[in-house]
Amino acid sequence: MQLDERKTKILQAIIRNYLETGEPVGSRTISKYTDLNLSSATIRNEMADLEEMGYILQPHTSAGRIPSDKGYRLYVDTMMEDREREVIEMKEMLVERQDKMETLLKQVAKVLAQNTQYATMISAPQTHHNKVKFIQLSRVDANQILAVIVVEGNVIKNNILSVAQELSDETLLKLNILLNTHLNGLSMEEINLGMIAAMKQQAGIHSDIVGEVIDAVAEAIKADEDLEIYTSGTNNIFRYPELADQQKASELINTFEEKQQLTGLVQEALADESSETGIQVYIGNETPVQSMKDCSVVTATYELGEGMKGTIGIIGPKRMDYDKVIHTLRTLQTQLDELYNTDKK
């Protein structure tokens, strides 16, 4: 069987209607809804075909039809209109110039959740590919040393370490020079054992302290291997009856709380380069996170220059407003881009 133009129009109408109401839609509704001027009987025939083809399904006999995952998929891939919508100017809300990355990301997640009425997540840009820009040890106390490491993208990590024996100003200066000459310009992965050994040797009598220091530096650098994820709008799921029952709500909320469960989403989004826009749509079982099998997930990757890539995700019911979500994410991508660039100036 072929999906001719009329079938397409009917399917589109079914999906649109279902997106709005969340109720199964019957033939009579469609017959009035569209400009096809067909009777409900004809629509019924077509609907039977569409069901056979797997685009829609009936929750039970004598109920209307709802889109299947396959139907949504078709809709997202080919049937969405690129209708212009007023997207609330998120930038305005964002540019209160949050210096801290963390606050910015939290803010983005929140604004996005308010905007879309879905649950949102955003992963902090991964930085362990970034190069070390600057290292400094300073003495805070007689036996406490503060290590500050700045990497590209102005991400700052720091660590306080206790040393058994007091270091002189001179030693500290030497160590600073040693660390900077060896490590500057290297990415975190490039720092290896051989290099550390070499540095220890050069440090001479202070080699044990260097060891301590380097360990601390390495630790500070590695600290955020497990990526930070911020979420917002979790309780928006209660807006959609199909997700709001105890079982599902509990699972979803758990997923949002145990954020590492969301890493799968981030990996997937970053890995899949198929779409040039960096926007992906996962419908139902397509999503890599088990607890979201009754949801749809839209992810977008963003980039804050210098290769700092992160992922934004919107999680809602299958009948989410794909047009709006995708459009919003696009806008957000460009706005984050602009924000980063004006930031540079």
Added chain:
Amino acid sequence: MQLDERKTKILQAIIRNYLETGEPVGSRTISKYTDLNLSSATIRNEMADLEEMGYILQPHTSAGRIPSDKGYRLYVDTMMEDREREVIEMKEMLVERQDKMETLLKQVAKVLAQNTQYATMISAPQTHHNKVKFIQLSRVDANQILAVIVVEGNVIKNNILSVAQELSDETLLKLNILLNTHLNGLSMEEINLGMIAAMKQQAGIHSDIVGEVIDAVAEAIKADEDLEIYTSGTNNIFRYPELADQQKASELINTFEEKQQLTGLVQEALADESSETGIQVYIGNETPVQSMKDCSVVTATYELGEGMKGTIGIIGPKRMDYDKVIHTLRTLQTQLDELYNTDKK
């Protein structure tokens, strides 16, 4: 009417039973449950009295009784046995030596939630009363300066600031000395405008840059005025049917997400010094957070030396296991204390 011994025993039995089951408890149950050897009829008479006195109430005629807020209050204040319980050794789980305060607190919240099966929150110790210990400016780039501020308790704040004109090494050194001499040993509140003006003057031709720098420092210091709160176990509320309906669940989850709504709890807990143990119990409407009017909240303050005080909260149904929760919190208090002290070594 007087609350004699028998009435007390019966009330206690009602509460105990209700804590376990969550169901209204009837006279027959009590008559068998206790060692009083009274018939259900007698119990009924006593229950009528207890109801009149306001300790218990009936959801509807012909249902059993449930404790009122007043009943719970009496129970918590006077009737709890200090029965020894096995509290799972949280310390073991904590002492994986989390250097970062943040990770430690998140861990505490999580372990506590797993332990008690309630929702938990923990506020980061407030540091703006603490004294500045160390300030350092370093040049990262031609026109980027890194400001690092360490305050008592080894809390580190940092900020990258852009300067229009490049600063020489010498200027930087001067500025560092200037900042340290003026600000060291002061708490954040003690830094005022007059002092800043004086510093600007001393900086001479660099006064504008000093302004910038000090603004940045002030900003970095003030950054965490709004206190950090970490939560865990939100979805535990679904374990208790009386909290799990859509309306309440949604509100509660929202409160946990919009963490600033929890600040009320923290303020209250820190303010109220009535109990020497630092443990407070809020039942139903007693809680300062509106959305928790159907819950009970137990808070404990903890102290990590050097005046860094924070708050731990456990939020559950009114029929929470007060004994266990309070006991667990006590243990946690001492363990955090020990952890801090071994940390110092």
Added chain:
DNA sequence: GTTAGCACTCGAGTTCAAGGAGTGCTAACA
């Protein structure tokens, strides 16, 4: 003061019928 007994209340759960939305099929129509 305690208890047995009994009538009564009220919610939870079940059954049943009515109502309605929606379907599939058939036959007639253009």
Added chain:
DNA sequence: TGTTAGCACTCCTTGAACTCGAGTGCTAAC
């Protein structure tokens, strides 16, 4: 040959009536 009207059928939803049982309050007897 495609479209449509019509009709019987299915199945969910709603609400009323009913039963059941837990629990109560009250009274009278012990």
